[in-house]
Amino acid sequence: MPDTVLSLRPADAEPPEGTDSSLPTLKAFTVLRAISTSTRPVGVSELAVLLGMPKATVHRIVRMLEREGLLERPEGGRRYASGGRLLGFAFDIVASSVRNAPRHAILEAVSRRVGETCNLGIMAQGCVLYIDRVEAAWPFGLRFEIGSRVPLHCTAIGKLFLGSLPPARLEAVLEATPLDRYTDNTITDPDRLRAELDRIREDGVSVDNQEFLAGVVCVAVPVTGSDGTMAAGLAVSAPNARLSLKQALQHAPALREAAAHLSAMMRAEGE
Structure with a gap:
């Protein structure tokens, strides 16, 4: 990058x-x-x-x-x-218009297509910041508000961002960021995480196999900005009792299609 x-x-x-x-x-x-x-x-x-x-x-x-x-x-x-206050200002601007933005309609279409919750997140201050979200129409949902922050090392979008970093910057982030354990599946060993990031770079898709929240799986793909680098992550998440990780991965093509539309939109905005 x-x-x-x-x-x-x-x-x-x-x-x-x-x-x-x-x-x-x-x-x-x-x-x-x-x-x-x-x-x-x-x-x-x-x-x-x-x-x-x-x-x-x-x-x-x-x-x-x-x-x-x-x-x-x-x-x-x-x-x-x-700083945090400047990012807060930026988020307020995004949040005030995102509900009416075309990209929100893309998230709604993905959520309807896969039948689960869809998230759009960016990397900010060493974590993932959700800038838009569409909840699935199920009685049991994952209640994260727009503006919520989640860790990098144990979330699908977060690992996408880590995998997109140049080697030197990745090592600096890993050295500065504690790999806290959230569930039994959280990867807390740096070498295991590096191996996981290698796989993500090769496959172009990232997963959270109950690594942040027990019983919740997530699959994410990158959204590129006008300069071709990763600008955001698009993800679908669901309770494992309703959607297994294997089933969630079957939605990767739909996510990639939507991510391509979002990327094209960002490129158009950058022209």
């Missing part, structure tokens, strides 16, 4: 008509935009060069944004990434 290339106006270029680049609010917004569009944490010196700002100014802005919870330093390092 290559780092995002930031295309920013040079320091000596004229600001766009009708704007004032000296406004503190716009400077803070520029810093937020640079960090939120990068696929990795960014340091103050790098930001100063990219944005054409004095290093002292960038340092003051990022410290202020960190105090407000809009930025954070992963593992207490010296580089900055999107």
Whole structure:
């Protein structure tokens, strides 16, 4: 997964008509935009060069944004990434419109087709964040709200994201993330998890065989963004008493078809 290339106006270029680049609010917004569009944490010196700002100014802005919870330093390092409050703002924007968005209709169609709950999740702050969900029309359902966060190492969508990471970044995530046990089936051994991720990369489909919730199985496939990298995971989940893992895997073609539609939609939005 290559780092995002930031295309920013040079320091000596004229600001766009009708704007004032000296406004503190716009400077803070520029810093937020640079960090939120990068696929990795960014340091103050790098930001100063990219944005054409004095290093002292960038340092003051990022410290202020960190105090407000809009930025954070992963593992207490010296580089900055999107903070929980900024992600919360982004989620609020998505949640306010997602019910009427075409992609929600795709999830509804998948849920009707397979007869089970369908989820769409992204990776945020070391976990899976559900950004949309359609519950199955059964008396017994899996009651996760949009905005719920679940672990990476023991969920189908989470393992898809782990499998999509470059080797160095994967090792950094595994080193920083405790592989907590949630059920008897949770994979807590790093070597076993690496082997599972190798299989996922080869098959293009991930499973949660009662690894996060006892009695619940899940199958997920990737949704790619406009740059061709994994942007989200599309999954179907159900109680094992109603749908075995073998039966759930039979729905993989329907998930891939829906994921292809979602991917095409994301590419169109990115053009």
